[in-house]
Amino acid sequence: MAVSQTKSSPRKGASKSAAAARAAPDAIKLLKDDHRQVEEWFEEFESTNSASKKQKLAANICMALTVHTHIEEEIFYPACREAGVEDDMMDEADIEHDSAKKLIEEIEASAPGDNHYDARVKVLSEMIKHHVKEEEQRDGMFAKAKQADLDLKGLGIEMMQRKQDLMKQLKQRQ
Numbered sequence: 001m002a003v004s005q006t007k008s009s010p011r012k013g014a015s016k017s018a019a020a021a022r023a024a025p026d027a028i029k030l031l032k033d034d035h036r037q038v039e040e041w042f043e044e045f046e047s048t049n050s051a052s053k054k055q056k057l058a059a060n061i062c063m064a065l066t067v068h069t070h071i072e073e074e075i076f077y078p079a080c081r082e083a084g085v086e087d088d089m090m091d092e093a094d095i096e097h098d099s100a101k102k103l104i105e106e107i108e109a110s111a112p113g114d115n116h117y118d119a120r121v122k123v124l125s126e127m128i129k130h131h132v133k134e135e136e137q138r139d140g141m142f143a144k145a146k147q148a149d150l151d152l153k154g155l156g157i158e159m160m161q162r163k164q165d166l167m168k169q170l171k172q173r174q
């Protein structure tokens with residue numbers, strides 16, 4: 001997918017509606033909101049003993065992370081590389097995504113009560129905690145993205161639309 005490289009305001013015709021575009025958060029706010037939501041679900045998972053609740057929370061977490069990593073890899077990360085954020089930092093993030101995706105696949109293929117189910121969710125939460133720190137900390141990826149000449153508003157609109165499309169696709173498959 002083409003990523004807007006310009007510093008100008010959102011491209012004409014790029015959004016389904018001007019109102020939706022205005023309502024979209026900037027790229028970093030959108031990604032941070034996703035992080036907070038998933039953290040909340042991980043906490044809820046840890047504090048419940050109900051298998052049905054665990055199943056629902058794990059499904060939410062896996063879907064949200066699948067969509068989140070997808071829009072980062074397709075839109076945000078390439079824009080960061082393009083804007084000059086160090087390759088080492090971006091490469092590490094790619095590898096952390098790969099590890100998370102492997103666990104997500106395993107969690108989706110199992111159910112509460114299965115061998116190592118809780119352990120998988122716990123390890124995924126620790127991995128994500130580490131990864132989110134790398135993205136959000138001082139001098140982390142998001143800070144570098146802010147310093148770089150990125151069109152965060154334009155990227156936010158693009159990611160919001162892609163996120164909605166992907167969620168719809170995944171929900172249809174359920």
Ligand SMILES: [Fe+2]
Pocket residue numbers: 031035068072132135
């Ligand atoms: Fe992220």
Ligand SMILES: [Fe+2]
Pocket residue numbers: 069072093097131135
């Ligand atoms: Fe990430």
